[in-house]
Amino acid sequence: MALLMAAGSEPQTDREREDLDAIAALKESAAIELKEQGNKYVKMGKKHYSDAIDCYSRAISQNSLSDSDQSVLFSNRAHVNLMLGNYRRAISDAEEAIKLCSTNVKAYYRAAKAAFLLELLMEAESFCNRGLEQFPSNEEVKQLSVQIDSRKKECEHHKTQLSKVVETAKELASAFKTRGLKLGRTMYQELTGVKKPILDKNGFLHWPVLLLYPETMSSDFIEEFCETDIFSAHLDLISFFYSYSTLPWDKENAYTREAIELYYQANTGVVLSKKKVLEYLLQGTVASHSECDYDDDKDEVDHTEIPSSSSSGKWIKVNEKKTLNDILKQSDYIIPAIPVFFVISKRSSLYKEFRAGNWSHP
Incomplete structure (x- = not known):
């Protein structure tokens, strides 16, 4: 019987081959059923998302579907994780989906969306670009790509502002020191x-x-x-x-x-150290919560x-x-x-x- 066969061994008889085919068919049927049940749970709303993830996970563990169908399972689980705010899990699932099927456009979108929400803009951009290479006209990915590009520009603008504010504060702190x-x-x-x-x-x-x-x-x-x-x-x-x-x-x-x-x-x-002076000068600015080094010789500690x-x-x-x-x-x-x-x-x-x-x- 196939159930008594050693793992990894080849079937030796027609009976063993028939048994293996039957087991594979059962696993495939179970995986398809679990996938469909998972889809139903998703449609039932957020209260059932954990049930949907469980169904997709059990379907994946059957390991009985084609690579493209397995890719859909990972992509579906990525979708639910995305809606639950489990963004890193969503990225991981989407990446597995892409490995199994490089033309799974939903997986690219979900990976990009999760990375975007984590402010991993370079990764998000990469997922979008790879998705658009496969499907240049996909509106969902194109719109997300525009959002990512806009966010990158905002971050660059903020970074420039931050740099200017910090530099101004450092110049002031240096002016204090120069004057004693x-x-x-x-x-x-x-x-x-x-x-x-x-x-x-x-x-x-x-x-x-x-x-x-x-x-x-x-x-x-x-x-x-x-x-x-x-x-x-x-x-x-x-x-x-x-x-x-x-x-x-x-x-x-x-x-x-x-x-x-x-x-x-x-x-x-109370005399402030150079570091504390810089922190004071940055209060109320865009850099007020930034960690900024004071590029100078050994800094003295605060003392009364x-x-x-x-x-x-x-x-x-x-x-x-x-x-x-x-x-x-x-x-x-x-x-x-x-x-x-x-x-x-x-x-x-x-x-x-x-x-x-x-x-x-x-």
Whole structure:
């Protein structure tokens, strides 16, 4: 009997040959029936997709159909996996279908579709091209090919934008280093938003600058303060506007141009490493979630800058005749993402307390 024959051995008698033919016919019939049942399950909807996959898998395991029919089984299973979101399985099944029958256009389409949904655009394009070589007029594959080409262009555009943004951020980070500036963690972002410095075509830094009034913690915001500008020019402009509209909280009119002084707080804050500076500069951009290397020498780690000297936290008066860069490059100034300066009036009742270092942030 054929069932007792050793695996791989040839039939020796007519009875064995008849038995083998009968077994092959049963397997073929079972495979066809399983295929048809699988097709029915697909038509019944998503709840029955797992049943369809089971039927196709059992039909494939019969290994009794021609290569072209086996190819259809793999392609059908790829179709169900595609609809279930099992994209890698769909690609694997479609590839098996193509190996068995190089003219199975549905297999090319399903492999391309699954690869496209996985953002494997080069693979998706390859499957489409191979399918169109076999069937140049197939509309389904042609439309998918157009989609893939469009997506590739989008990705290239995004990649170009990403590269520009990262390069700009690196140039800024390099400008900070060249000037010896120490950038710290963001403070008062609720007042400034996501404003960041820019580097103009001539290589000059332009900073957004926050002015705080410790008397009431109200603020002024200078959108663009060039590093080569002196403070007095900006204070003159602010005071010019005050002359038309006094500060609502300045009941004693103490904040006149000749009475105001500008200060920064020395040696406070957290100095960021070059890598963290780059991450900060990329926040809110198309590259905000990108992993970007800082091409430089050994990068220092983050550390909290709280010196033990008596100057720690001390208020340092700004010389109005100095440029912004003159102040930012001071060894005791850690820039809290963007420069922050405190405006106090010599006529204010808070002045002596502030100068003595007895005032602190609310």
